[in-house]
Each structure stands twice: as structure tokens, then as C-alpha cells.
Amino acid sequence: MMNPISRYRDLRRAGVLGLNARNACYIMTRNQRRLYPLVDDKIQCKRMLQQRGIAVPVLLDSIRGQYEAGHLDKRLQQLDKFAIKPASGSGGDGIIVIVARRNQRWISAGGSAYSLDDIQFHVSGILNGMYSLGGQPDAAMFETLIEPAEVLKSIAPFGVPDIRVIVYRGIPVMAMMRVPTRMSGGRANLHQGAIGVGVDLVSGVTHAGVMQNHVVELHPDSGASINDFSIPDWPDLLAMAARCQQAIPLGYLGVDIVLDERHGPQVLELNARPGLAIQIANQCGLRKRLQRVDALGEPESMSLEERLACVAKIT
Amino acid sequence: MQMRHWMWLSLLLVVAGVALIIWRVEVYGYPLLPGAEDETWTVQARVRIDPEEGPVKLTLKLPDKTPGLARLREDFISRGFGLDVQDKPDQRSATWSIRRSGSSSTLYYRAQFYRDPENQAFAPVPAYPDVPRLDEPFATAMRSVTDRARQKSADIASFATAIIAEINASAPSEEISLFLNSPEYTGKKTEVAQTLLAAARIPSLQINGLLLVESERQSELTPWLAVHNEQQWLFFDPVTGDEMLPDNLLVWWLGDTPAVTARGAEITSLQWSVRRNLVTSLELAERRADEHDSGLAALSLKQLPLQAQSVYATLLLVPLGALVLVLMRNFIGLRAFGTFMPVLIALAFRETGLLAGLVLFGLVIAVGLILRMYLERLRLLLVPRLAAMVTIVVMLMLLISLFSAALEWEVGLSIGLFPMVILAMVIERMTIVWEERGPGDAMIESAGSAVITVLAYLVMGLDVVRHLVFVFPESLLVVLGLTIACGRYSGYRLTELIRFRELSISQ
Numbered sequence: 001m002m003n004p005i006s007r008y009r010d011l012r013r014a015g016v017l018g019l020n021a022r023n024a025c026y027i028m029t030r031n032q033r034r035l036y037p038l039v040d041d042k043i044q045c046k047r048m049l050q051q052r053g054i055a056v057p058v059l060l061d062s063i064r065g066q067y068e069a070g071h072l073d074k075r076l077q078q079l080d081k082f083a084i085k086p087a088s089g090s091g092g093d094g095i096i097v098i099v100a101r102r103n104q105r106w107i108s109a110g111g112s113a114y115s116l117d118d119i120q121f122h123v124s125g126i127l128n129g130m131y132s133l134g135g136q137p138d139a140a141m142f143e144t145l146i147e148p149a150e151v152l153k154s155i156a157p158f159g160v161p162d163i164r165v166i167v168y169r170g171i172p173v174m175a176m177m178r179v180p181t182r183m184s185g186g187r188a189n190l191h192q193g194a195i196g197v198g199v200d201l202v203s204g205v206t207h208a209g210v211m212q213n214h215v216v217e218l219h220p221d222s223g224a225s226i227n228d229f230s231i232p233d234w235p236d237l238l239a240m241a242a243r244c245q246q247a248i249p250l251g252y253l254g255v256d257i258v259l260d261e262r263h264g265p266q267v268l269e270l271n272a273r274p275g276l277a278i279q280i281a282n283q284c285g286l287r288k289r290l291q292r293v294d295a296l297g298e299p300e301s302m303s304l305e306e307r308l309a310c311v312a313k314i315t
Numbered sequence: 316m317q318m319r320h321w322m323w324l325s326l327l328l329v330v331a332g333v334a335l336i337i338w339r340v341e342v343y344g345y346p347l348l349p350g351a352e353d354e355t356w357t358v359q360a361r362v363r364i365d366p367e368e369g370p371v372k373l374t375l376k377l378p379d380k381t382p383g384l385a386r387l388r389e390d391f392i393s394r395g396f397g398l399d400v401q402d403k404p405d406q407r408s409a410t411w412s413i414r415r416s417g418s419s420s421t422l423y424y425r426a427q428f429y430r431d432p433e434n435q436a437f438a439p440v441p442a443y444p445d446v447p448r449l450d451e452p453f454a455t456a457m458r459s460v461t462d463r464a465r466q467k468s469a470d471i472a473s474f475a476t477a478i479i480a481e482i483n484a485s486a487p488s489e490e491i492s493l494f495l496n497s498p499e500y501t502g503k504k505t506e507v508a509q510t511l512l513a514a515a516r517i518p519s520l521q522i523n524g525l526l527l528v529e530s531e532r533q534s535e536l537t538p539w540l541a542v543h544n545e546q547q548w549l550f551f552d553p554v555t556g557d558e559m560l561p562d563n564l565l566v567w568w569l570g571d572t573p574a575v576t577a578r579g580a581e582i583t584s585l586q587w588s589v590r591r592n593l594v595t596s597l598e599l600a601e602r603r604a605d606e607h608d609s610g611l612a613a614l615s616l617k618q619l620p621l622q623a624q625s626v627y628a629t630l631l632l633v634p635l636g637a638l639v640l641v642l643m644r645n646f647i648g649l650r651a652f653g654t655f656m657p658v659l660i661a662l663a664f665r666e667t668g669l670l671a672g673l674v675l676f677g678l679v680i681a682v683g684l685i686l687r688m689y690l691e692r693l694r695l696l697l698v699p700r701l702a703a704m705v706t707i708v709v710m711l712m713l714l715i716s717l718f719s720a721a722l723e724w725e726v727g728l729s730i731g732l733f734p735m736v737i738l739a740m741v742i743e744r745m746t747i748v749w750e751e752r753g754p755g756d757a758m759i760e761s762a763g764s765a766v767i768t769v770l771a772y773l774v775m776g777l778d779v780v781r782h783l784v785f786v787f788p789e790s791l792l793v794v795l796g797l798t799i800a801c802g803r804y805s806g807y808r809l810t811e812l813i814r815f816r817e818l819s820i821s822q
Contacts, residue, residue, distance in 0.1 A: 007812045010819035018807040018815075020645055025805055093751045121694040128697030130747070191752065215817070285818060 015285030017276055022252075026290065030169065030251025031272050038248050039270040043087045043141055045248070052247040054240060055266045057258070061142040062087070069123050069140075073116055080106070081145040084122065086131040088138045092189040094131030096122060097160075099145065109159065109186045146266070149259040155179060155197075155206070155229045157222045159186030160258060163199070163231065165241035166274055166286065167253045169299045171307050172238050173289040173314060175199040176281040177206060177231065182221050195219070196281030197226050201315045204234025210280045235308070237265050242307055244270055249300070289314050321803050328796030335789040343604045346596035349782035353429060353599045355387060356527040357590045358565060360424045364580040366416040371396075371579040375424055376568035377407040380438065381524075383562050385431035387602055392423035404439055406568060419583065427592070428527070428565060429599060437548050438541070438569055441518040447510050453497070456490035461514045471517055471544040472558055478511050479540070479556035505538045505553045506571055518543040520569045522550075527563040529591040536574075536587060539564060597786055616785055629662060631784040634794045636661055636771040641801045643770065648808030649763035652744045656737055657764050661771035663733045669772055671726040673765070676733070679711050683742040691746070704739040 011018075017026075039045050046056045060082055061075050080101035086094040096119075097109040105113040114122075123140045125131070132138040148160050155161070159180030166174045176196050180186045183193030190196050195216060197209035206229040209216050219226055231237065241255040244267060254274025257265050279286055292314040293299055299307060339345045344353075360375060377400070378386070391398050396411040411422055449457060464477040482491055482504050494500045494507045505521045512519045522539035539560070540551040550560035568574055575585055601615055616624055636658035643649045651657050664672035686707050690700055712730050719727020741764075749757040774780060783790050807815075 004809065004812055007816070007819055008807055011807055011812065011815055014818050016807070016811075016815045016818050018805070018811045019648070020808065021805040023805075024803065093747075117694070124696055130697050191756070210817075213814070213817075280815065280817060283818060 011285075015288035015291075016279055017286040017290070019276060021287070022276060023273075026168070026252040027273055031253075032250075035248055035250050036272050039250065039253075039272045040088050041139070042085065042089075042269055043139060045270055048247050049244065049267055049270075052243060054243055054247060055263060057083075057146055057260070057263075057266050057268065058144045059141060060144060062139055063123060063127065063141075064139040066124060066127055069120055069127065072120050072123060075142075076106075076116070076119070079142065083143045083145060084119070084126075085141050085143060086126040086138050087141050088132040088136065089126075090131075092187050092192070094122075094126055095187070097145065097186070146258050146268075147261040149232070149261045151232055152259060154224055155219070155226050157219065157224065158182060159184070160188060162188045162268055163237060163257045163259075164274065164278060165238070165255045165257065166278060167241050167245045167255055168290050168293050169251050170242055170245045170302070171293050171296075171299050171310050171314065172201060172241050173293060174278050174282055174284070174286055175201055175238075175241075176278045177209075179209065179219065179226065181211065181219070183211075190275070190277045190281075195226065196277055197229075198282035198284070199231065201238075202312050204231040204237070205229065206231070208283070210277070213280065232259070233265060238308060238311060239304060240265055240267065242304060246304075251300075321799055325796040325800040325803075328792045328799065332789050332792030332794075332796065335792070336787045339600075339604075339787065343600045344596060345600040345786055347783075349778050351596040352593045353596045355427050355429045355592045355594055355599065356563075356565070357425060357427050357592055358525055358527070358567075359426075359588045359590075360567075360574070361584070361586040361588070362422045362424075362575055362582060363419060363584040364422070364577055365419045365583050366413075366580040369579050370412065370414050371416050371577070372410060372412045373422065373575065373577045373580065373582075374408050374410045375422075376572075376574045377409055377424065378426060378428075378565055378567045379407045380434075380436045381428075381564070381566040382435045382437055382560060383430060383432055384428045384527075384565060385434045385603075387427040387429055387599070389424070389426035392425070394420070396420075396422065406570075416580070429603075430562070437566075438520060441520070441543055443516045444513040444518055446516060447513050449510075452493060456493050457511060457514045460488070460490045460511055464511075465515070471542065472549050474515065474517070475508075475512060475519075475540075475542045475549070475551055476556045476558060478508055479551055479553060482507055482511075483554055483556065503571075505540055508540060508553060509571075512542060521571050522564075522566050523568050523570075523574065524564045524566050525587055525589055526561065527565055527589055527591070529589065534587045534589045536567070537564060539566075541569075616788065627788075628781065628785050629665070631788060631791065632775040632781065633658060633662065634791055634798075635780060635784065636775050638794055638798055638801070639771045639774050640767055641798055643763075643767045645801060645804055646808060648810030649766060650760050651764040651767050652741050652748075652760055653737070656741060657767035658771050659734050659737050660764075660768045661775060664768070664772045665776060666729045666732045667726050669769065672772075673769075675715060675727065675730045676738075678715065679708060679730070679733070679738055680742060680745070682711055683708055683738065684745060687742050687746050701739060701743060704742055705735055708735045708738045708742070 037044065038048055043059065043062050046059055049056050060079060063069055080098070082098050084096045084098070089095065096114070098106040098114070099109050100107045105115055106119065107113055126138055126140040129136045129138050146160050148156065152161055156179045161177055161179045163175060163177050165172050176198055178188040178190060179195040179197055180188050181193055181195060185192065188194050193212060195209040195211045197206045199206050207227055209226050211220065217225060217227055237257055240257060244255045245253055248270060250272055254271035256268040256271065258268050260266055276286070296310060299310065340347055358378070362373065362375065364371065364373060391409060393411050395416070396413045399410045399412070401408050401410065409424060447457070460478070460481060464474055464481065467477045468474040481488060484491070487495065491507070495504070500507050509519045509521060520541040522541055524537050524539055525534055526537050538553055540553045542549045542551060549558055551558055575582055601617055616627055619627065637655065640655065640658055644651070660676065667675060683704065687704060690703060695703060712733060712735060715730050716728050719725070745757055745761065748760055
């Protein structure tokens, strides 16, 4: 039986960041509320990032009004590989990934077939705010399908893995790779059963991962080791994450990056309230790193190179 | 500086709330706990008169100041008579008058008193009386009695005791017998004592009081003696000579004049009666605050119409339920459907009781979920789907009520008070969580919701809590202060201690 008081002290000593502290000390003080809509609406976020020259998956189409949903068949005629997403969705809810078309049916990554009616219904659910925060009317977006880089297949044979980097005041402080499993239905969502793999921030090499709060060393589906995998172009990825903070100046920011086979690293989305499971994946608390960044003074005013140079100092 | 700000605000709110509560408890006696009762005493003087020809004027002495007792209210019942109350400092009185009164009539004076140890006011300080000029042999008798008493006493109190003892001796001395047997003083021992005290130039007053004792029959007046020792009033039992004042003696009037004087009418009877009443401390405090006309203290929910009162009795509990919710979410880390759903459900449970509430709630949710799964196939748009769910929930509630009526299960009828929109939203949210995150998450959130609901229900159902927020609405300031303080808690949640267990570094 755990002793809550000593456990509390132990976690504190380990510098683990709790939800209350994340909200009170970092999100509320470092993230201006007026910037939230920019990240919460993925279409707007995509535009802001593109303006800064940051690569993002191409937006094929977007639908804001119910009347547009009626002409969906024309819009979808040219498309057979795409992802439908709610523009203001959270936690991966409401996303359908279409990988192929057979006759008049679209096949999802999970293997289900969708008729035009099914897709129309899903889109109108999105428009009605079914997946948005507080049920606000939302927009549906159609994005190009990401083809994960071949090099990732050895560590992530299934679905699209992504790399989450926490950027604090412009400096990357922690990263993990989220590897989908059969259990997660091909999604890179940890609470749905994806593996969170800790990544060494300086070298970009993975170490042991966590699945459903249990430490794993092998991918449960393929049996391949998930340790000691060197993520390609790691310095570019870190630079990309740091530049996102310049596009949208949120002090405490989660950047989700995918590695596309043809287009290279792309920023999938930004998150103003990134979760804390990254600490478990890295077996390391966030708080001390955040405090080291604060000790740097005004990191926001540093150049990109200076900031990236700080990464080694704060880990 | 900003860090301090919330602390001060929270502290200020808590202190202000607690101070207001203490003030109202201490000054007006608002009860901190439910069910407290206080005694009050209703005293009544009933005067019957037989009018003669012409106008009638009747004066009744009224009780004014009694140490240890305070007046709550008084009523005059006197049909057809004009009433005038004179508030003279030494003696209050009421005068009834009528120009012509045909038949005999009855006049009532009624007043309610409560114990108030703080109130020690009595009659004003009197002047020194002149030595009474008496004829012989009374003058000599008076002198010898006072001389004897003076030798046996050290101060005014013991002098008065000695005098009273001598008057009440089983074999009175010759001098006392002289007084008591004279027509002027027969049966008026108190007046004898006053005359003898005056001989020593000691001011004294005769008290005509009523002992506040519950009695079926009419009460008798009790005479008492007040002696002033140049600093304060001392009270003596005129029979035993003990220096004391019973705490239940109501001073009605002072002096040896009669209580009622009438002109133009004959007093046929004068009756006194005392009745004991039990009122809730709350009622007493409110009336007291009302009498003193203190705006803030009298600020009470009891001033609202009855219906609004019961609404607020419930509404005032919501902040407390919300505080429970805050504790459960931010300190324990439970997850629940919707932000305030558990509190609203807990409010509804107050009507059904916990167990029946949970059963009924579970029933509606379970059937609703099944029907919601079916609605999913119809592909309805979000808002119409929610509207359809509300309709279905209402119909389910009606069915359960009808069914319970047939089974004569009364609790089942109160399901009509469930917040149906909340129920519909719970079903909707549960479905989405179920489909998006899987049944596990749905179960975790359901369990979290249930735990918070039950706790909120238990807290909101405590008699003490309900009493406190209703009688002291300022307690909400305390709740607000605590909530603000909770809002600045940045430590770990209890569930995080488990979630991050792998990360803890043990020494």
C-alpha cells in the first residue's frame, strides 16, 4: 500500500508536473487566451504555420456550413486518400482516415467501408459541434493522407506514428514518439492504447516506451524492439518544433510532428494544453527542465540557434 | 504580489463570512445548530370593568425593565377603546379610554419575554427618602427597630436583611407587632420594611412582580423589595430577607400604587396569567433582530415568501455541492461527465433519497443508452438528436412514474423532479465517450460521476449544512473563499500519485 504523503514527496523530488500545476503555473501564466483559437482551429493553425514556412499536411478542402455538406459527392470525386478531421477536435476524436476507394465506398485505415451517406453524416456531426469543445459549431477539414516514412516501419509497422515535442518558451524541453498499435486502432493516442516512446532530446534516440501505463520494450504487434531507434533528421525536427512557437507565441506548447515519406517532417497540429503522459514515456519529470528554462532569463528573445543550443543545457 | 492577492482575497472572504456568522450568533442568538429551542414567557393581564355613565378611562401599569429578562413583543386587546402608551422612564403605563361604553368589557394586555442575561437595567437611581414623620407610638417603635438593626449590621445590605428578618420573625417584637397590627399596615410587610428603611434614609422600592412559572390557573403577584445601596440596586425577598432576585421574576410595576386605576368604571376583576412557550432559537433570534431593526442582522431568508424560501433553501446548497466537486476533481482527480452534472443530479436525489435515486437514475440512463444506440442508426443531426433524447427521457420518466403509481411506490413518482436535460446530456456524453474512448473510459467516468454525486448528496443532505446555509447565507462567503483557495492548488491530485508512480524517486 502506498503512503500518499511520501509518494507525494517522491514525485515532487522527481520534478513530476501534475495537472493542477501545469494549468496554474504554465498554461495560465504562459499561454494567452487570445491565442487559443489559433491552435484550437486546425485550419487557422495550418495557415499560420504555412505563413512562417513550416511544412504542414496539405489542406484539400474544408466545409464550414451545412449547405456545403450537400455537395460532398462532387468534392470527394477526386479524392481517395485523405483524413477527415473536426477543425476543433481534441484527443483525436472524430478523425476518419480514408486509405482507398473501392467503387463508391471509401475504406478507412481500420478497414471499415464508408458510403457517401456515412461520410456525409460524419461531416454534419462535426459541423454541429459533436467533437468540439463545448459543442460549438465546427468545421470539417479534409487533409492529405500522411504516408509515414519507410524508416519508421521498423519501430511503427502499423498506422501513423507522430512525435510530440513540448516547447516551453521557445525551447524544446521533452519529446516522445507515439507509436500506434492494433489496440489503438492505428491512432497515435496514448489513452487509446498507442505506445508512448521516450526520446532523448539531444540525440533523438528512443528508449523504453509505455503502453497503458506499463513499460514495454517490444512493439506488441510486431515484436520489434522500440529501443535505440534513431529518429532521422532529429535536429531539423527540433528546429521545426521551436519555430512553431514563433508562429504562434504560446509559452507552453505541444507540437505534433509526422515524418512523411515524400514530404519529410510536417507539423500535424499544435496543442495549447499538451498532456502529461510524456513524463511517463520519458521516465522523467518535466518540472526541473521548465525551471531551467525559466532560469535562462528571456529565452523568447533568443535566436533559433541560441535556443536550440540551450536544449543540451536543460536536459 | 499576484500570488499573495488570491490568498488575501480568500482569507478576507472566509474571515468576513465567519465574522458575520459569529456576530449574528453572539448578538442576536441565531442558533448555530439546527433544532435549538428557547423559552419565552407570555404574561397576560386581564381586566374586566363595569362602566358607569359617561366616559371611561383606565390606566394599567406595564412591565418595563427587569434584570435578566427582555421583552420581545406586546399586544393590547381592547375593542372600541382608544389606547395611549406612556413611556415614562420610571413607569410605563397604558391608558384606555372610551367616551361611552354600554356594557361591561374586558381588556387584555399581553407581552412576551425571553431570558437575556446581558440586560441588567432596572429603575433609575432614586433620591434619598425623608425620614417618615409618624405619630407616637409609631415614631418611637421605628427608632428602636432601626437602632437595633443598625447594631446588628455592617452595611446597607445587612441592615435591610436585619429589618426584614425582624418583620418576618415567628414571634415579632413588640414594635413590629405594633406596625403589623395597625390598620394602616395590616398585611403590608413590604411597606413596613420600606418605612423602616426610610427611617435610615435608605431608598427602596416595592416590586410587584410575576413569577414566570407555568401554571394552569391564574398567577398571583409576588412582592419583592429593591434597596439601593448608593451604588446599585439590591434585591430582597421580603419574606425571608435573602438578598437575591429570582431569575424568573418579571417586574411588572414599582411602588405601592395599584396596577389598574379606573375612572368612570368599576373594576370587577383583574387576573394575571403566565404561559411558557417554546420557540425555535431561530424564530426568537429573528424576532429579536426585527425588534432592534438592525438591517444586516435581520436580513433573513425568512422574509421571503414561503415558496421563494424553499427555492433558496435548495439553491444555497449548490455552491457547497460545487465545492465538493472541486475537491473531488482537483484534489482527488476523479473524472465525471459534464462539469456540474453530479451536483445537479445530487440535488434531484434529495427528493428521492439516495438508493432509490441511484436506481431510478441508472434505469433511465440504461434504457436511454439503448435507445440512443438505436438513434445513432437513424443518423440524426446533433441538435435534433439531443431534442429527441430529451423527449425520450421525459417519456421514460413518465413511464416510470406511471408504473410506480400502479405499484404504489411513491418514491418512483418523484422521478419527475429529475433534471431531464441533464439526463439527456449524460446519455449523449456517455455514448460519445463509449464510442470514442471505449467502454473502459465510459465506466471510469460513470464511476467518477457516481462517487461525486453520492458525496455531494451526502454533504448537501447534512442537517447542519442545510441549517447553516439557510440561517447564515453569509456562509457562502466562506465557501467562495475556500473555492478560490482550491483554485490555486497546484499540487498533485491523488490519482496522479498512482498515475506517475513509475516516476517517483524513493530515497
